[in-house]
Amino acid sequence: MSSFKREKKEEEDGGGNPFQNIEKTTVLQEARTFNETPVNPRKCTHILTKILYLLNQGEQFGSTEATEAFFAMTKLFQSKDVILRRMVYLGIKELSSIADDVIIVTSSLTKDMTGKEDLYRAAAIRALCSITDSTMLQAIERYMKQAIVDRNPAVSSAALVSSLHMTKIAGDVVKRWVNEAQEAVNSDNIMVQYHALGVLYHIRKSDRLAVTKLVAKLTRMSLKSPYAVCMLIRITAKLLEEEGDSGSSNNHLFEFIDSCLRHKSEMVTYEAAHAIVNLKRTSSRELAPAISILQLFCSSPKPTLRFAAVRTLNQVAISHPAAVTACNIDLENLISDSNRSIATLAITTLLKTGGESSVERLMKQISMFVSEISDEFKVVVVQAIRALALKFPRKHSVLMNFLSAMLREEGGFDYKASIADTIITIIEDNPDAKETGLAHLCEFIEDCEHTSLAVRILHLLGKEGPRTKQPSRYIRFIYNRVLLEDPRFRAGAVSAMAQFGATCPDLLENIQVLLTRCQMDPDDEVRDRATYYSNILSRQDKSLYNNYIIEPMKISISALERSLQEYIQGDTEESFDIKSIPVVSPLAAEEIQTTAQKTDGMLSSTGPSKPVQASREENYIKELSNVPELQQLGPLFKSSDVVELTESETEFVVRCIKHSYTKHLVLQFNCTNTLSDLLLENVRVQVDPSEGYNIVKEIPCPKLPYNETGTSYIILQFPNDLSQSVGTFGAVLKFIAKDCDPTTGIPDTDEGYGDEYILEDLEVTPSDQIQRVSKVNWTAAWDEATEANNYSMMNIVFSLSSVSTLEEAIKNVVQYLGLQAAEHSDKVPEGKTVHTLLLAGVFRGGADILAQAKLVLSDTVTMELTVKATEESVAELIVFAIE
Amino acid sequence: MGLLSILRKLRSSPEKELRLLLLGLDNAGKTTILKMLAAEDINHITPTAGFNIKSVIADGFKLNVWDIGGQRKIRPYWKNYFENTDILIYVVDSADKKRLEETGIELYELLGDEKLQAIPLLVYANKQDLPNSLPASDLAQALGLPTIKDRAWQIQSCVAIQGTGVKEGMEWACKTIKKK
Ligand SMILES: Nc1nc2c(ncn2[C@@H]2O[C@H](COP(=O)(O)OP(=O)(O)OP(=O)(O)O)[C@@H](O)[C@H]2O)c(=O)[nH]1
Numbered sequence A: 001m002s003s004f005k006r007e008k009k010e011e012e013d014g015g016g017n018p019f020q021n022i023e024k025t026t027v028l029q030e031a032r033t034f035n036e037t038p039v040n041p042r043k044c045t046h047i048l049t050k051i052l053y054l055l056n057q058g059e060q061f062g063s064t065e066a067t068e069a070f071f072a073m074t075k076l077f078q079s080k081d082v083i084l085r086r087m088v089y090l091g092i093k094e095l096s097s098i099a100d101d102v103i104i105v106t107s108s109l110t111k112d113m114t115g116k117e118d119l120y121r122a123a124a125i126r127a128l129c130s131i132t133d134s135t136m137l138q139a140i141e142r143y144m145k146q147a148i149v150d151r152n153p154a155v156s157s158a159a160l161v162s163s164l165h166m167t168k169i170a171g172d173v174v175k176r177w178v179n180e181a182q183e184a185v186n187s188d189n190i191m192v193q194y195h196a197l198g199v200l201y202h203i204r205k206s207d208r209l210a211v212t213k214l215v216a217k218l219t220r221m222s223l224k225s226p227y228a229v230c231m232l233i234r235i236t237a238k239l240l241e242e243e244g245d246s247g248s249s250n251n252h253l254f255e256f257i258d259s260c261l262r263h264k265s266e267m268v269t270y271e272a273a274h275a276i277v278n279l280k281r282t283s284s285r286e287l288a289p290a291i292s293i294l295q296l297f298c299s300s301p302k303p304t305l306r307f308a309a310v311r312t313l314n315q316v317a318i319s320h321p322a323a324v325t326a327c328n329i330d331l332e333n334l335i336s337d338s339n340r341s342i343a344t345l346a347i348t349t350l351l352k353t354g355g356e357s358s359v360e361r362l363m364k365q366i367s368m369f370v371s372e373i374s375d376e377f378k379v380v381v382v383q384a385i386r387a388l389a390l391k392f393p394r395k396h397s398v399l400m401n402f403l404s405a406m407l408r409e410e411g412g413f414d415y416k417a418s419i420a421d422t423i424i425t426i427i428e429d430n431p432d433a434k435e436t437g438l439a440h441l442c443e444f445i446e447d448c449e450h451t452s453l454a455v456r457i458l459h460l461l462g463k464e465g466p467r468t469k470q471p472s473r474y475i476r477f478i479y480n481r482v483l484l485e486d487p488r489f490r491a492g493a494v495s496a497m498a499q500f501g502a503t504c505p506d507l508l509e510n511i512q513v514l515l516t517r518c519q520m521d522p523d524d525e526v527r528d529r530a531t532y533y534s535n536i537l538s539r540q541d542k543s544l545y546n547n548y549i550i551e552p553m554k555i556s557i558s559a560l561e562r563s564l565q566e567y568i569q570g571d572t573e574e575s576f577d578i579k580s581i582p583v584v585s586p587l588a589a590e591e592i593q594t595t596a597q598k599t600d601g602m603l604s605s606t607g608p609s610k611p612v613q614a615s616r617e618e619n620y621i622k623e624l625s626n627v628p629e630l631q632q633l634g635p636l637f638k639s640s641d642v643v644e645l646t647e648s649e650t651e652f653v654v655r656c657i658k659h660s661y662t663k664h665l666v667l668q669f670n671c672t673n674t675l676s677d678l679l680l681e682n683v684r685v686q687v688d689p690s691e692g693y694n695i696v697k698e699i700p701c702p703k704l705p706y707n708e709t710g711t712s713y714i715i716l717q718f719p720n721d722l723s724q725s726v727g728t729f730g731a732v733l734k735f736i737a738k739d740c741d742p743t744t745g746i747p748d749t750d751e752g753y754g755d756e757y758i759l760e761d762l763e764v765t766p767s768d769q770i771q772r773v774s775k776v777n778w779t780a781a782w783d784e785a786t787e788a789n790n791y792s793m794m795n796i797v798f799s800l801s802s803v804s805t806l807e808e809a810i811k812n813v814v815q816y817l818g819l820q821a822a823e824h825s826d827k828v829p830e831g832k833t834v835h836t837l838l839l840a841g842v843f844r845g846g847a848d849i850l851a852q853a854k855l856v857l858s859d860t861v862t863m864e865l866t867v868k869a870t871e872e873s874v875a876e877l878i879v880f881a882i883e
Numbered sequence B: 001m002g003l004l005s006i007l008r009k010l011r012s013s014p015e016k017e018l019r020l021l022l023l024g025l026d027n028a029g030k031t032t033i034l035k036m037l038a039a040e041d042i043n044h045i046t047p048t049a050g051f052n053i054k055s056v057i058a059d060g061f062k063l064n065v066w067d068i069g070g071q072r073k074i075r076p077y078w079k080n081y082f083e084n085t086d087i088l089i090y091v092v093d094s095a096d097k098k099r100l101e102e103t104g105i106e107l108y109e110l111l112g113d114e115k116l117q118a119i120p121l122l123v124y125a126n127k128q129d130l131p132n133s134l135p136a137s138d139l140a141q142a143l144g145l146p147t148i149k150d151r152a153w154q155i156q157s158c159v160a161i162q163g164t165g166v167k168e169g170m171e172w173a174c175k176t177i178k179k180k
């Protein structure tokens, strides 16, 4: 017993890990041994292992020390010890991204990759590709091509997988290896075939026709590798999804996937079933055999198959409820599966498809083991509850109770955040659930260690609390936070209390007392906020409340910082104009979401995509700051979506982005030259602007070699008469062309000839000059605008003949005007024929815009648009532009 | 020399490993010399993007010969391979008169380096087969070899592609080491 105890203790100390106590500096010191002759392979292998261990533990190496270790490591090439050499390859790969000058091993690796020692070749290819950049790739291209079709499968696979990695830095070079990849697809080796298909698809994936041909060919020959078949199924499914119902080869494609359901490999049958179930177009008749496969897997003795099947059923439970119901009995059996992940998925699937009556029973089942499963699966449960709450609003109290019980238990941030999010969604969706939901959240923040979550909830309480039947009951919970240690809590609480003060007149006095206390706070931010709010609240001015407490303008903080810095450097005689700061458009938040979710679905070699932090304008500001001529135009107000001015697959690709400044319009043209035998110089887009516009300056792109994208700019002054600011510009691409050698890109002569290329017209719309503004309480703002005397109002009625549904009309109006829909008014309740759309925005120069569109659906849609703006010409522009 | 005798020789003096550094401008013929020493095929030599390392047995020594590429972009890395060098071998293309000055400058950089202090220098006056090549004695003058006082040095004319002169140079190298 005692010895057992000791062992256990040692384990806790990490006694089992020989590298437990190693230290970077010591190891790097030891690496000097590499320089010694003769090489001691055993000792050096051991030191290299330590270096690799440290790198894999996330230890940071500076580039100088990494480079030093790297050069020392290159000395080991003199040893012929196989194990040591292979460790060196790994070392090269790991250090290639940190150390400088890694190309020094090029010739040694090239030699090993083509040499006689088979044990070296595959690993040498991988190492070589990790140190190769696009300029060096040409030099090893010949060897890569040979390696792809090498008889040794390890070599061929290594070359193929490395090619795939190389596409990131030199896609065009890899494209030239298509014939070799094609040959490798015919390999008997299952991995080689799979990797070859990966490369082939990657080379062709941007060309739909080529993918179609590839699929047509491969579906006819029978691939030996189940991995390759799985991949082919994914490619086929993607093709089907993209083609929609219009594709002519659809039937053939679907038949292929369907036939894979009868493949002898389980992996393939699963992949086929998964694909069919996830296809949007699948009819219930086509679905049946796929569901049978999943059903079969549900009772498989292999846990992986059960897991895969139930997970797939779970994912499609909402889109194909009927199909999933067919598996109900199997799913019920899985509730008691010893694998908790499978059980969780089974129950949540049943929850998604079950009737209202089964909710209570299933929730009870879950609560029996919810404490035993990992957070990741708890999140799955929470998502199921969210779906249920939206489906069965009457069950909200059962579900809310369950959620609040979960909130009280231990759990990580993601889990807690998903619960809070779900409660918030339920509150927003179901007015009946609001009070209970808020009560649960109040209880939660009483004891919540996740600051950001608590602050979010405080914010929500501030927004929703004042509009409940009894706002005063929330104040205690909020004020309790003020007594906490973390100043972030206290600051959040102060802001939330101010909301109550601004919205509920009878609570104002109490709030003022509380805010006065907060003005003694030791933290600057808390004190500042308290003073600020207390001051505004003491003015008893509704419009001040609205503009500075309830609905403050959301301006871009980083732009504000920059502008303020510029301001203090200049002469500060004129007062600072906050209207010159771009507002943060609510769209940016949505853009972040979609970019984060977008995945290729095929080869996810890039790792999880990082969320975009900056707004679209922020990103452009960095790019535009390289152009000196643009620096005098003031802050960037709005950047448009990218507009294509050429058809796809033409000789030149030109894309335009319209940047609005207070008084100027900047057109940015990104031009790509797709002709390998032409060098373009002095590339510019000549525009023929509509009346009233003045061209201030053109900035051409001096040189545009093959396959590169260059940028030219035009700076225009907006017309003084606002109504002229909307119009159509003709556009022509102009350049000096020089014929050149396609392989080197060097022009044949110095003489060029001028040429031009007609582009599509460019439209300038109101939305280019408007930023969206999100209003939580649009109605209050509208009423206030009616009372205030600085707003002008315009009104117009007309019919939108080109659209046939309210949704479509809303989409068009929102897009064309570039205004933000408020209070969820862009969602039309089902079956309604009359709807009011509420919009808000701000015009370049700072004029506020509110708009109301009453829509009536008969055969066409009739719209009455009322616009209020703090500048008459802006209101006019919007009303006339929409006609 | 038969395999057995090599083995015997190695066993008798196991720690006699020498490190030779082969430098010089690109296209001088370094890799050709290296392959000649190792009795390998010289028909498919390409410019060295990095380095080659070969071990050859000669005169009872195991010679580890480091051939580092001479292209301008690789020259900055030479210094990483100076440590523990026993003999510095500098190869010159005797027919490349245009780059005589350049090769001289590079050589003097090397001779001034602390890590290569007092290391014996062997200069191969390569490509003597070419019609307008400079004889070894002229080359020695042009490179200022006679002024070298701080180390043993030797110039050896050779034709690497035929192998003439290479062996003689190596013999001098081994002899110089033995004397030390
Ligand atoms: N005529 C002649 N040509 C030679 C001789 N030695 C080498 N060459 C040629 O010179 C060219 C360059 O030889 P390499 O051995 O690659 O030169 P290197 O010094 O290794 O060049 P880098 O690797 O670029 O530093 C090759 O075409 C050789 O065939 C020689 O003695 N006579």
Ligand SMILES: [Mg+2]
Pocket: B030, B031, B032, B046, B047, B048, B067, B068, B069, B070
């Ligand atoms: Mg060479």
